[in-house]
Amino acid sequence: MYMKQKKKSLFSLLLALMMMAGLMQGMTVETKAATNSVQAGPFTLSRDSGAIVEGVDYTYGKYESGNRNSLTILTDDITIAMDENAEPTSDIIELGEFNNLPLDSFSKVTFSNLKMKSYYNNIYSNVDHIHITLVGSNELVSIKEKSETYGGYAIFGHGSVTIENSPYGSLYATGDGLGWGAISVSEGYGKSDACITVGDAMSMKSSTTLMADISELTDTPQVWRDYIGAGKNYMDIKSAKTLLIGMWKHSHTWSYALDESKDGSRILATCSGLGDCNEKDASLWLSLSAENTDYDGTAKAANITISEDWKRLNLPVPEIVYYLSGTDTKTNSDNSGAEAVGGAPKLPGSYKAQVTVGTDTKATKEFTITCKHGEWVETVSDSYLKTAATCTAPAVYYKSCKLCGAKGTETFTSGNPLGHDFSNNAEVCRREGCNEKNPDYKPATPVIIEGAGGEWTKESGATLRFRSDAGISSFLRVEVDGTVVDAKNYMVTEGSTIVTFTAEYLESLATGKHTVAIVSSISGEEKKATAEFTVAKKADTTSGNSTPNTEQTTAQKTKALKTGDESPVGYLLALLALCGAAVVFTGKKGYLK
Structure with missing residues (x-):
């Protein structure tokens, strides 16, 4: 027992030391690195x-x-x-x-x-x-x-x-x-x-x-x-x-300004430090230059030139940053072919080189890269697409410069016309901008989309409505059971074509099934949207105590005779079987002596 407790204590001590080491390690990570x-x-x-x-x-x-x-x-x-x-x-x-x-x-x-x-x-x-x-x-x-x-x-x-x-x-x-x-x-x-x-x-x-x-x-x-x-x-x-x-020793504090006589491409430096400066007569300037050049696929960099005194005094020489001309947009691989953002451009175009000295003194120089466009080639690409292919004409593209890829003014065609799209029995071509009629077009037969299979009851005073999917502008007439219906017996409304029969007309129809046809002119042809409906007799309102008719009574009797399980004899037989089962059960339990 003592040994078990001792082992448990040693294990707890080891666990605590491990936790403390982890905590110290975490604290070390959080502490800032020390340096002189x-x-x-x-x-x-x-x-x-x-x-x-x-x-x-x-x-x-x-x-x-x-x-x-x-x-x-x-x-x-x-x-x-x-x-x-x-x-x-x-x-x-x-x-x-x-x-x-x-x-x-x-x-x-x-x-x-x-x-x-x-x-x-x-x-x-x-x-x-x-x-x-x-x-x-x-x-x-x-x-x-x-x-x-x-x-x-x-x-x-x-x-x-x-x-x-x-x-x-x-x-x-x-x-x-x-x-x-x-x-x-x-x-x-x-x-x-x-x-x-x-x-x-x-x-x-x-x-x-x-x-x-x-x-x-x-x-x-x-x-x-x-x-x-x-x-x-x-x-x-x-x-x-x-x-x-104390004894003052002059130290330089450099100020920078543009040389107005050099179109903004040169920066001058002067010392504004306290006391006499022995460099007040020094020639301190930095100049930025860039030449217009022909395109050859390589980066075109501007140049910085500094005076000997600028170099001797170790004044700053900044990096050149490039922009699209007239903008603050830096060059990149997409807009100029530059290998880095703000890097020297490769592609033809107008650009601005810029350097910044001190806080915000900037010198700039504009330059242009021009391609002579020696050979124009046919390249099928969306970049050169003039007009897309149509039903009757192929796609048209601009030719491009073989050297720089610039888009020219001459064109060429590629591929075949698309052909007309009369799919799904379209009346005219489905392609945008084409109104060509389908020579094989077969007008679709309109259908009844509301009211089919409807029922109307005599003496109800109600109307009955049918709706065809044909447009109302193509409506011609209405037929019932093949006979043209006088227009006074119905009303036609839009949506697409809705025909509503009057109650007076429906009373004139015999009970039973009828066929209605809404006739429309589709592409010059008469087309009928048909559906059946039923005219029913008025419901029987006689009292429920009336004596059933002879046919119904006879049928009920016949059914009772044929269906044994619905007769009293069936019920009696089921009851007898249930009693017998109860006797057997109680006998097995020992209650029947």
């Missing part, structure tokens, strides 16, 4: 000390208001970077989650070549004290949507913000900050002694003007605990709406 570098929208997140996991170290998704996304950092030592040549993003960055006290406790983050520009705050800090290290050239631009309103912040902290000494980085920040400037912290929410600190090795220049160029930053600002301003004493202080922290 991840992409979140325009941002690249990395960490030297360990992996980064979405939902644990960061989140990225739609912000609660406005048409933008939010990157929220949740743990320490994460570098947030953007590509040096990237265009500014309108997304925002949140350091920590906005919630009740205490504020989030992590403290380190690195900004690398950030380019942020929007009508809102660029960066929120919901951390008790965040330490920011700068790498590369960072641009945080919060612009006013309307000049008469207050604008947002480049950086706003609910706790303290420290910009660490960063020998390899700098920050250009501009924002109205509700009048407090580009960078500010709040003591009204979160940390009551929140303050701003800038590393003593970091130089600062400023302007009280929003969106000032780097060359216009002539003021030397200082930190006044919760904001940065320019002025020698508190009464003279004006908020620094544009700040440069």
Whole structure:
């Protein structure tokens, strides 16, 4: 007994371990893969000390208001970077989650070549004290949507913000900050002694003007605990709406536009990055070309040409996408013979090549593929059908180009005429568009489709109706028992031909069966739709107590004599047999002594 219980316990333990292993495996499947570098929208997140996991170290998704996304950092030592040549993003960055006290406790983050520009705050800090290290050239631009309103912040902290000494980085920040400037912290929410600190090795220049160029930053600002301003004493202080922290190193921000002198087929690039650009005299262009060409069954691709400076600076070279000329319909195998959607066309026609650089700068070039149509051939196909075969003529087709398959103007015939269809004794040909009469047509005899076999009773005062399937327009007359009936004795109505006899006429007929004929003219011939009907005597209304007639009484007597099982003698014999069976049964049971 003990061994059985022990085995049962071991089995239960093994089953539980298996279930736990399955659960852990399922949890592993649900967890996001960990890596030291991840992409979140325009941002690249990395960490030297360990992996980064979405939902644990960061989140990225739609912000609660406005048409933008939010990157929220949740743990320490994460570098947030953007590509040096990237265009500014309108997304925002949140350091920590906005919630009740205490504020989030992590403290380190690195900004690398950030380019942020929007009508809102660029960066929120919901951390008790965040330490920011700068790498590369960072641009945080919060612009006013309307000049008469207050604008947002480049950086706003609910706790303290420290910009660490960063020998390899700098920050250009501009924002109205509700009048407090580009960078500010709040003591009204979160940390009551929140303050701003800038590393003593970091130089600062400023302007009280929003969106000032780097060359216009002539003021030397200082930190006044919760904001940065320019002025020698508190009464003279004006908020620094544009700040440069650190030694600025120019980074390119490329803008693209069509070269209007080149019919929309060339794109020019210019740098709009902050500070002096040493490429302002560079020749930066991308040109799209496509030639009109003859059809030979191969794909006809457009070409992209770029300047040496464009190539040297590694500016983007997009793929060419092809459309049907004058439309937004991309080429495909059906409409142009292209091997892929938007691919280079093969078939004759007019097309548009297009490239897109940056967000939406497009260059286009129109071109045509033409076939010389050297030889026209006869190909039987619905694609080339001019007229289908008829009863008296064969099908007619257009000739087509042997090389490209285009439809020509010359025609040829194929096959034989279909011939007339007079099936099922059709009066005219059944084929659509043919009215040929059937020379062997035999007019069908009409029939009575309602009223056949009907019965009418004398003195009933009722009418009697018959219906022929012949059209009313072909009606000639009515006959009963071969005699033409005077029209006053019936009424003719449509549907197809309905004849209704009057009660007076029906009274004139003898009792018994009669034959009615509705005569119609079918294809010039008289045809009769016939049916029988019965005129019956009035029903006998004499009392049920009357003495039956002699014939009926005699018949009943005869039947009684012939059918023994209906006589009293039959009933008596059956009763006697039943009694005998009862005596035998009771005797076997021992009750008969």
